[in-house]
Amino acid sequence: METTDIIKDLIAENRLEEAIELLNRRIEQNEKDDEAYYLLGNIFRKKGNWKQATFYYLSATEINPESPAKQAQEVLVDIQNFMNPDFNP
Known part of the structure; x- marks a missing residue:
């Protein structure tokens, strides 16, 4: 099983x-691994830490502008705007 599949399974199992x-090991081996940053963003979004999720999504899109992290970040912004419409960053 590929490392990415194992990681996705761990996330699904809440591990x-x-x-x-x-x-983090993947990033140590390759700091340009945009998928690793994207998956970290997903983990922190799942944990409710949107600030950390945003950091990882933005890190992924800096490496790869076509990363799915771009859409995930846009969704987070939409949710934040919906929850707090008076917020002006």
């Missing part, structure tokens, strides 16, 4: 700390 550990 988030194990997934974070594997992703």
